[in-house]
Amino acid sequence: MSKFFQFVVAAFAMLSLSNAADLRVGTNAAYPPFEFINDQNKIAGFDIDLVDALSKKIGFTYEIVNMSFDGLIPALKAGKIDAIAAAMSATPDRVKAVDFTKAYYITENLFIKKAGDNAINSKADLNGKKIAVQLGTVQEIAARELKGAKVMANEDIFAAIMALKNSKVSAVLVDSSIGYGYLKKNPDLAEFLKEPDGSEGFSLAFDKNKKTDLIAKINAAVDELKQDGAYDKLLEKYDLK
Template identity: 40%
Template sequence: MKKLILIISLLMLALAVVGCGGGEKKAADGKAAVKVLKIGTNPDFAPFEFQDEKTKDYAGFDMDLIKALAKQAGYEAKVTSLAFDGLLPALMAGNIDVAISGMTITKERAEKVLFTDPYYKSGLSIITKTSNTAINNLKDLEGKKIAVQIGTSSAMAAKKIANANVREFNNVSDVYMELKNGGVDAAINDLPVNQYYIKTANNKELKIVGSILEAEDYGIALDKKNTEVQKKLNAALAELKKNGEYDKIYEKWFGKQIK
């Protein structure tokens, strides 16, 4: 009976080792416990997050940043791939601790989850086929077929365009494919992502037109109850900007930062 009670007690103790910053595991020396930060991302948003074809590791600006932030805050980063529109539900269900995926801080999202301080300022842009001379600005999209990624600020912006036929896709790669195949007249996506795609794919079929539609701040999302991790990540972000580590990560992916 004593052995049974001991086993039950140990099982209960093991189940209790779960906190706001994820689970814990022993450090290499076996002396200290390291909190694991469970990170959700949609690795289809280069150069912010993508899966390296050779190593299969998750790479990109967001990935480098969240790993540096986790380390600064005393966590071990563990990244999980999820669909973009599944990130916030996963947060609220407690399946992940944070979500970083080029996510714009919006009023609608802030009603459901917490956000860290902004870590990147972006903006939306229009991308069309190079041969398309009819679309040159936002007004020209009225009544046109537009591809966007589901659940994004790009989708929200497209739905405000008069008489537009908005087609939503799970992945950005599908958005570009639909545009290249002629299924839509244009696509709306984050400017740096559009730029990176055209540059890395050496793609002369597509071009960016018009000016930036609207400025956007990216933030790291957390569950409403996860205020402790929010504070730690904000402090870590401030420190990385102070000690120059943030600038190093930024320049690796985007070049010299204009301040």
């Protein structure tokens, strides 16, 4: 290989590295309004806009990587992604594996049934019934603690909602910020219970002890976004306020 050719190869390698994103951010784009595929077939949502706002305030580049929700933490631990932005709650088990920023959005567990189903009005009524959830979520954990309930874990929440609409399950347990969006679009469904989900709220996640400085910067930047009104604008944009 000539010295000139070696120089060209090295130059392209340097260019490639310089163009690489600082962070590969994993998400599960099936959880509107936090992350979803929009009409332009692009990943969009509150979390995506929040990451973008943080990147501009802190000064980093990023790329969004779409994958299954239950595969996010394994991908983070394996180094396939550098961060998670997927409406993820900092549960005690997750905190053992990864580091979280301060919570940026507080939510609750929402129980949904078919409108007009008078047989289900409380958690006790779910004894012996099938309940659908999204795999790997806080709601799956809560559903498995329900006495006598039979849990159907789905890859995404849309599949859980469709299972309810098609009478394959008796109820769906979902994050309230997501669930209310589906209730607005599906008058044949109704809520029958809402309660705390036991977490501090949604946070961004990073591998254990790998991005402590960045986490501190993100926490400060989120506070700034809340103070200057940018955060409220995002809430309004995605009907989360």
